[in-house]
Amino acid sequence: SQQGEEDPQAxxxxxxxxxxxxxxxxxxxxxxxxxxxNSGRGLVHLILIRSNEREKHSGRLRVTLDTSKKSSSLLxxxxxxxxxxxxxxxxxxxxxxxxVFGAGTILRVKS
Amino acid sequence: NAGVTxxxxxxxxKTGQSMTLLCAQDMNHEYMYWYRQDPGMGLRLxxxxxxxxxxxxGEVPDGxxxxxxxxxxxxxxxxxxxxxxxxxxxxASSYSRVQPQHxxxxxxxxxx
Numbered sequence: 001s002q003q004g005e006e007d008p009q010a011x012x013x014x015x016x017x018x019x020x021x022x023x024x025x026x027x028x029x030x031x032x033x034x035x036x037x038n039s040g041r042g043l044v045h046l047i048l049i050r051s052n053e054r055e056k057h058s059g060r061l062r063v064t065l066d067t068s069k070k071s072s073s074l075l076x077x078x079x080x081x082x083x084x085x086x087x088x089x090x091x092x093x094x095x096x097x098x099x100v101f102g103a104g105t106i107l108r109v110k111s
Numbered sequence: 112n113a114g115v116t117x118x119x120x121x122x123x124x125k126t127g128q129s130m131t132l133l134c135a136q137d138m139n140h141e142y143m144y145w146y147r148q149d150p151g152m153g154l155r156l157x158x159x160x161x162x163x164x165x166x167x168x169g170e171v172p173d174g175x176x177x178x179x180x181x182x183x184x185x186x187x188x189x190x191x192x193x194x195x196x197x198x199x200x201x202x203a204s205s206y207s208r209v210q211p212q213h214x215x216x217x218x219x220x221x222x223x
Contacts, residue, residue, distance in 0.1 A: 004153075030209055042115070042201055042214030043154075088153060092209060097161070098144075098169060099212065101154040 004032075004089045004102035012108045019076040021105040023089030030092040032065055032072050033099065037086045046074075051094075081111040113137055117202050117215035124192045124222045132187040132218050134202030142205045143185040144169075144212065145177060147198040154201065160185055161208070192222045
């Protein structure tokens, strides 16, 4: 079974609204990363949060990490049509040599 | 600066045929990865390499082989293609294991 699972599977919002996506995982991690994938393209790294960090910001992105609940959230504020994409969380497990990706959240921002 | 380049972008094969997917990176990264992406399943790691001359199995290695003869290149081979290998294949690279990965734009492979 997958280490990281995103919720919701799909999200549709109006331009200007905030979008929140959640990720849950099962085992201890070194860090958790969020990636974006535009249709027909490869994944692009957005933000990395280490296991000893609780919150991180990058532009309109805000990521939180709760290691006690084994969960993370990605908040995109003031969304734009260009934010339409799939968003994946990936966990760097404490014992392992690889990232494990979730199935992703499909975000659609309507203009 | 091209980043990660995958060749070819599209390919259609018949069952039983063989082919090699090429991945090249120009960032001097040590780590390279091959993933497959299927609908609703996210990315699954096929094989990876932690440096020139090394390879290791990932989550779904069966039916695939890899080679890393040069640091900048990582090749994925299908010896006898099967319809179950129809997928989008992504190559990625990173400076170290804990650093973010940089992805190519994928190879869309259909096996009839």
